[in-house]
Amino acid sequence: MKTSYLFSILLFIPVLIIQTTVVPLISIGQVIPDLILILLVYYSVTEGQIYGTVLGFVYGFAFDLVTGSLLGSTMIAKTVAGFVAGYFSSENKIDIYLMFFNFGMIVFLAALVDQIIFSFFSAFDISSNIFLIFFQNAFLPAFYTALLSMIIIIFAPKKRIL
């Protein structure tokens, strides 16, 4: 378990570098996929709900620290996203959940929760159209992240990697 945590945190560093340098190049408008969330969902499904919740907290903290966003906002969003994704962790159903379409749906749900919470904590005008903001800030990035996750999961190991 401890080695597993260490590996998932070490894997986070290159993913974070790619997220902040390469991923903006594949943005559509301002919609950017979230590679960190895909990694988080993968670990939540394969390692369990508590693991996912704690890992989400660590990932969020590191992300907030190095990107200059409001410290704590990504932390809280990723913690809850890891918790939600953890509902889909079951010893005998891992293979089913890691299937192409199923994994995409789990990522979509977790990304939606992640983005809604993040938007909420990034206080914008109450006078703005809240549905439009949630559509642009939460639904579109979640959909793009889910699409990308379906491609990534083809290459990901279907069993626990450590």
Added chain:
Amino acid sequence: MLRFLNSFWFNFKEYIILSALVIFSLFIISQNQSPAVQKVRAIAFGTFASVTSIVSDIFNIKGLKKENEQLRETNAKLMLQLSKLREAAIVNDELKEMLALKDSSGFPLISASVVSKSFSRVQGTITLNVGSSDSVKVGMPVITDKGLVGIIYSVSSNYSIARTLQNVDLKITVKDERTRENGLMKWNGEKLVIINVPKTYQIKKGDRIVTSELSSLVPFPIPVGVAAGSNNVETGIFNEIQVIPFVDFTKVENVFVLKTVASKEIDELELNFLKKFQ
């Protein structure tokens, strides 16, 4: 009691851990402005940026980099001078002399590259490969040849983070170049808007919006964008004016930090003035 606690932990440990971590996150949010947090953050992003700058460099075409940088610097200087000239044409020369306004023609620029970006829709930030060792300070404006990008928010020795205009926490005083009317511009999570604009103001679609001299962040006019019409508010006496920025924040790679910060002397003078009448 111990048995009850044991069974409670066993049944609800996921929720207990979640609640504890969420409460801790909320506590961290409340500590954002503390100097200790700022210091830890400066060290963390400085270390991370030194790694990302290597990756970022791979994606830049190396041979053209220097030449591009020089051309951009010339462009940025010309843009600032043009902006200044536009101002000069509008303001009466005679009045200017009478008020003994100083005409500062030199704009010291620090050239920088963007090493990483965080483009959430509400908290846009960019990390630059210049820091306090290059004389970058918190509050300095970041520009390109097109106009204002943002303001330096945090600085380590070799790197700095700037809040872009697409950040809800950044508010700047701007003015309509044609009508000279001032207003407060901010990012509302969806678009750039000048808020609380009296309906009597004459700002029209297509007007150039520049930073105002009244701004405590940017002391002289830098182009920001063009007015794209008003979001007519039916009730009340105020309107919102939408602004389309000149700079495309998703594509910005090379920028300049304007080596100037708003005058502390002016701030202190105004503060003393206010205190006197309180």
